Amino acid sequence: MLVAASGLRDLGKREDGRRYLGPGGDGSLSVRVPPPGDNQTDRDEAVPVRHGAPSSATSCAPAGACETAHVQRIAVLVSGAGSNLAALLGAGAETLGGRVVLVLSDRDGAGALTLATRAGVPTAVVRPADHDDRPGWDAAVLSAVEAAAADLVVLAGFARILGPAFPARFPTLNVHPSLLPAFPGAHAVSDALAWGVRLTGCTVHFVDAQVDHGPVVAQEAVAVEPGDTAERLHARIKTVEHRLLPACVALACAGRLWVDGRHVKVLPP
Numbered sequence: 638m639l640v641a642a643s644g645l646r647d648l649g650k651r652e653d654g655r656r657y658l659g660p661g662g663d664g665s666l667s668v669r670v671p672p673p674g675d676n677q678t679d680r681d682e683a684v685p686v687r688h689g690a691p692s693s694a695t696s697c698a699p700a701g702a703c704e705t706a707h708v709q710r711i712a713v714l715v716s717g718a719g720s721n722l723a724a725l726l727g728a729g730a731e732t733l734g735g736r737v738v739l740v741l742s743d744r745d746g747a748g749a750l751t752l753a754t755r756a757g758v759p760t761a762v763v764r765p766a767d768h769d770d771r772p773g774w775d776a777a778v779l780s781a782v783e784a785a786a787a788d789l790v791v792l793a794g795f796a797r798i799l800g801p802a803f804p805a806r807f808p809t810l811n812v813h814p815s816l817l818p819a820f821p822g823a824h825a826v827s828d829a830l831a832w833g834v835r836l837t838g839c840t841v842h843f844v845d846a847q848v849d850h851g852p853v854v855a856q857e858a859v860a861v862e863p864g865d866t867a868e869r870l871h872a873r874i875k876t877v878e879h880r881l882l883p884a885c886v887a888l889a890c891a892g893r894l895w896v897d898g899r900h901v902k903v904l905p906p
Contacts, residue, residue, distance in 0.1 A: 709735030709890040712787035712807075714778075714795040715742050719749025721793035721812060724879035725886065726756050733883060734890035739785035741778065743797050759785070765797070775800035782807060789889055792844065793882065796823070801846035809844040810889060812882045814874045816840060816856050821849035826871045835861055837870070839878045841885040843896060852901045854885045854894060 711733070713722050722740060730736040740753035741761045753760045761781045768774040779802060782790060790803075792811040803809065815825035817840040822828070829837040838858040845851035857877045861870060888894050893904040 709733075709788045710738045710786055711735045711789050711791060711886065711890070712739040712741060712782045712785050713737055713749075713753075713791045713793050715740060715747055715749035715793055716744060716796035717747060717749060717794045719747070719752045719794070720875055721878055721882055722749045723752055724883055725791065725793065726752065726758070728883040728887075733887050735789065735886065739782065739787060741781055743795070749794070772800065775802060779803055779806060789886070791882070791886060798848055799844065804844045804846065804851070808889065810854065810882075810885060811842055811844050811849070811851070812878050813840045813842065813849050814838075814871060814878070816858060817842060817849055817853060826874065827867045829861065830865060830867060830870065837861060837874070839874050839881060841881055843901065852896050852899050854888070854901045855881055857881050 711725070713725060715722055719740075722737075725733065725737060737753075737756075737758050739761060740749060740758050741763060742750055743762070743764060745762055745764070750760045750762070763774065763777045763781055765771075765774045768777060778799070783806075787807060790807045790809040792799075792809065795811075799809070813821070813825060814837075815821070815829060816836070816838045819834075820826075820828045820832075820837070826837070836858045838856055840856045841854045842849070843851040843854065857880075859870070859874050859877055885894075888903060891906075893906070895902045895904055
């Protein structure tokens with residue numbers, strides 16, 4: 638069962654049949670319809686979601702497959718084995734409308750780094766222990782992602798909290814194993830079992846300055862079965878994550894996500 642983001646609705650076609658995204662004065666995202674005579678009206682394109690200054694050099698076709706010259710560059714942050722990274726790599730650049738250009742971990746030996754190396758994707762390790770303080774580590778992670786010229790960042794099992802400068806610089810998606818706002822934090826699956834809920838699931842959301850708090854892109858429910866353990870339930874949730882996360886990344890790469898406050902609206906192709 639797919640549960641759409643709160644406030645999700647089809648905005649419909651504009652008069653010229655095209656959709657344009659750009660940041661509003663407060664940093665939120667809004668749709669811009671070019672006035673008559675605008676030199677962009679002869680191009681059917683959408684600028685991908687971003688929370689900084691727009692870049693005319695990056696554009697994707699609304700259908701989801703980017704033009705060859707403008708394939709979106711994706712940085713994936715990981716801490717563990719990398720099953721969600723494997724789902725993204727398995728989907729491929731044509732399906733995602735983007736290419737994974739960096740896999741960054743906060744720890745040596747993460748299985749996801751091995752997956753990335755086998756796929757020919759550059760990797761980086763930025764360990765908190767190698768930095769004097771939290772701001773220093775935050776700056777090092779930000780610098781590594783900037784060096785990769787990423788357009789979009791995906792947290793795929795990343796076990797660290799990023800500083801507020803990060804989501805302000807890059808549009809960042811996270812996948813979380815619960816139906817947020819229920820059960821945020823690192824123990825979402827065991828917390829759901831402890832509360833005795835009948836349904837939990839997973840959420841893909843934009844990252845903001847708070848933990849597991851940003852605007853919801855999509856959610857899918859997973860039933861809690863009698864006798865479930867955290868391991869069994871989490872395994873079923875991961876199966877859903879492996880489908881939902883690539884789908885949301887593809888929407889972001891296609892420029893079809895419009896963030897308006899706490900609402901994420903999906904623009905039609």
